[in-house]
Ligand SMILES: NC(=O)C1=CN([C@@H]2O[C@H](COP(=O)(O)OP(=O)(O)OC[C@H]3O[C@@H](n4cnc5c(N)ncnc54)[C@H](OP(=O)(O)O)[C@@H]3O)[C@@H](O)[C@H]2O)C=CC1
């Protein structure tokens with residue numbers, strides 16, 4: 001079988017061209033989408049992601065602010081910044097990079113972000129609206145997974161999708177969005193006892209575990225579509241997904257690489273959400 005490589009990089013480029021054209025049109029009404037990214041501490045992986053987000057803003061003509069706060073920032077200090085950004089008119093999207101240092105309660109920070117600026121889609125009201133199927137800013141990685149499937153015209157409706165991982169950021173929301181697209185969804189996690197039996201039935205396999213190269217060919221049904229959300233830094237400095245790409249690729253009908261798969265889609269969906277938030281705040285249609 002000759003598998004199809006699902007390039008999140010290429011799809012992202014296409015979507016970013018569409019966004020650029022819309023940013024041009026918004027200039028006519030003096031609206032420039034603005035994103036604020038807040039990074040607390042020095043985590044090297046977070047530094048890379050934050051830099052990528054800033055670069056994407058510049059490429060698309062957005063206004064961009066990056067707030068770097070020291071590791072020992074208090075919850076009160078971070079809340080104060082969030083409140084300021086909630087009020088700031090040049091900012092339409094606020095993203096506080098996770099994880100946060102231990103002295104700060106993530107929930108307190110997420111709850112404080114204005115729902116209409118919640119471009120991560122992590123606020124409980126955003127999550128509630130997503131669960132209900134109402135309009136909301138969708139979480140970026142799950143939305144990116146759905147978008148890459150759609151852009152490659154891969155059928156979701158009626159398919160059996162198996163999701164490995166049930167985190168609030170990836171596994172749980174991706175399962176909801178797949179159901180919304182009319183897939184039949186099975187969820188697996190660390191307490192699932194017969195995981196291979198389940199994954200071997202998957203037409204679409206979504207992997208978000210956080211363990212490098214964990215899923216090999218023995219988990220995969222021939223012809224399955226495999227989406228690898230994992231992002232693991234190996235000792236040699238290279239990035240690896242949760243899927244053992246070399247083992248699975250021939251068996252699959254389509255598969256995302258790491259890097260160049262879901263990662264770029266996450267950032268592109270963040271740009272999409274920021275544009276959507278800006279238009280909503282200014283009550284601009286289309
Ligand atoms: N590409 C991107 O843009 C993004 C990539 N990521 C990457 O995706 C991966 C997952 O992230 P995240 O969801 O935040 O991770 P979490 O650690 O929050 O969740 C991991 C999930 O995997 C489950 N799990 C762990 N081990 C196993 C196992 N052996 N078998 C079955 N299930 C298992 C856990 O089960 P349980 O609930 O029982 O503990 C949990 O539900 C990471 O590599 C992360 O770096 C994350 C966000 C964005």
Ligand SMILES: Nc1nc(=O)c2c([nH]1)NC[C@@H]1CN(c3ccc(C(=O)N[C@@H](CCC(=O)O)C(=O)O)cc3)C=[N+]21
Pocket residue numbers: 048049052095096097098099120140141231239258259260261262263264266267
């Ligand atoms: N509030 C919040 N929102 C997030 O969306 C969020 C977060 N916190 N914390 C961390 C995770 C992880 N994440 C990624 C973003 C981009 C790439 C990405 O650009 N990946 C590239 C390459 C990256 C590289 O070279 O290191 C790729 O896969 O090709 C990956 C992962 C967003 N996250």
Ligand SMILES: [Mg+2]
Pocket residue numbers: 167169
């Ligand atoms: Mg996590």
